[in-house]
Amino acid sequence: MAKRSLASQALTKRNTMQKAASKSEDFQKEITDETNVNELPDEVKEKIRYLEDNMLEDDPYNLEIYGESEVEMLSRSMKDYGFQGIILAYPHEGKYRIESGHRRREAGRLAGIDKYPVLVTEAPKEEWERRMRLFLGNLHGRKEKPMILARLAQGLFEAHEMEIKHKKREGLLKEGEITAINELVAIDMELDIKSVEKYRALLKLIPELQTMADSEVYSWSGLSSASTLNEEKQRSLAEMIRKQTEKEGAESVKKVRILEMISNLKLEQLSSDVKSAVGRNEKPEQKTGVRVRRKNGTKIIMKCAKSLHEVLDEESLIKDNEVSVVIETLEGLKKSIDEKIDALKMET
Incomplete structure (x- = not known):
């Protein structure tokens, strides 16, 4: 059986909350926390319960992903027109845990509302199902900042990891079912896989760069490329962006400029790593009775020699701003090669 198309899988994922909320297979209306009670079919209205505030509890993961919500404007509207939307929640330890509608409940509280329309859903059977329903139930409908989408992407990634492991363990995987995690997250978020990877990369940035990514002033996708830089180099990037902004304005720090800085x-980081490796002349102290596995030097040298010859003997591109670093690296490499040649000659 061939894999289902991304479009068909995306449709299935978008209906996850609907299926969880409805026990009727022929119920086709998608339910979200923005759906008002009067918009629901009569058979679904009958399932709505009006619960006191103290009978509801937030899902802790919601705060972890979204942080504190800004609900003042929505709250003012509710003061004038009453509670808007519905809450989706399932039974949990004598109360009902919200899976969609945290923000609306908070706005209702500020508006002095203490009773809410709740569509009671079935409790998730697995931890991954709980997380996925929470994330998918709050994913669409409003524009989110890059760091929220980054946490959502990571949360979905971890949930799908648990899902796939569970299905493999229980023998529930279907033939042709997609198991590539980033691909599944891309379907959930209606993004391409590259964008999912970029969002997740934002979580590896220092807080200052994450703030810049959320600012809408700088390119978040450009900043995501800094995820492979160490902390020191990331701090240097933040400082470079600040200085460039102070000097020529934020509009001068376009994505291409950020990528150039990161490159x-x-x-520099690679050069530093090479110099650090070259400078390690002292052999580590070997513990008595411990056998140290040595690398196959011949194999590594032969493997690297071909690539080096192609770069050194043929026309290769070295950018002007990279020349000094390349020269310094080659000189360090030349010194190490000369020392190794002398040592090998002494052994023969």
Whole structure:
């Protein structure tokens, strides 16, 4: 059986909350926390319960993903027109845990409302199902900042990991079912896989760069490329962006400029790593009775020699701003090669 198309899988994922909320297979209306009670079919209205505030509890993961919500404007509207939307929640330890509608409940509280329309859903059977329903139930409908989408992407990634492991363990995987985690997250978020990877990469940035990514002033996708830089180089990037902004304005720090800064810092980091490796002349102290596995030097040298010859003997591109670093690296490499040649000659 061939894999289902991404479009068909996306449709299935978008209906996850609907299926969880409805026990009727022929119920086709998608339910979200923005759906008002009067918009529901009569058979679904009958399932709505009006619960006191103290009977509801937030899902802790919601705060972890979204942080504190800004609900003042929505709250003012509710003061004038009453509670808007519905809450989706399932039974949990004598109360009802919200899976969609946290923000609306908070707005209702500020508006002095203490009773809410709740569509009671079936409790999730697995932890991954709980997380996925929470994330998918709050995913669409409003524009989110890059760091929220980054946490959502990571949360969905971890939930799908648990889902796939569970299905493999229980023998529930269907033939042709997609198991590539980033692909599943891309379907959930209606993004391409590359964008999912970029969002998740934002979580590896220092807080200052994450703030810049959320600012809408700088390119978040450009900043995501800094995820492979170490903390020191990331701090250098933040400082470079600040100075460029102070000097020529934020509009001068376009994505291409950010990528150029990151490229230079990656080269510096690589050069530093090479120099660090070259400078490790002292052999580590070997513990008595411990056998140290040595690398196959011949194999590594032969493997690297071909690539080096192609770069050194043929026309290869070295950018002007990279020349000094390349020269320094080659000189360090030349010194190590000369020392190794002398040592090998002494052994023969």
